[in-house]
Amino acid sequence: MIWPLHQAQSVGFSLQWxxxxxxxxxxxxxxxxxxxxxxxxxxxxxxVQKQ
Structure with missing residues (x-):
């Protein structure tokens, strides 16, 4: 499910990773x-990958 930006921020969802x-x-x-x-x-x- 994709939330609109304003809804994501209103529930404390951070877009920083x-x-x-x-x-x-x-x-x-x-x-x-x-x-x-x-x-x-x-x-x-x-x-996981072998370099």
């Missing part, structure tokens, strides 16, 4: 975990 990147070892190999997260902590998307 940030991108996290971390290297994690899996079975002795390094993988990159990318996460897009809203300021309030809600996860938007994630991606």
């Amino acid at each position: 940030h991108l996290d990147e971390v290297v994690i070892p899996i079975d002795g190999e390094n993988y990159w975990l990318w996460r897009a997260v809203y300021v309030n902590g809600i996860l938007l998307d994630k991606l």
Whole structure:
């Protein structure tokens, strides 16, 4: 569902987000975990990839 901007802001929904990147070892190999997260902590998307 897509909310109009004024409705989203009236319920405290933030449009600000940030991108996290971390290297994690899996079975002795390094993988990159990318996460897009809203300021309030809600996860938007994630991606694990071998670099």
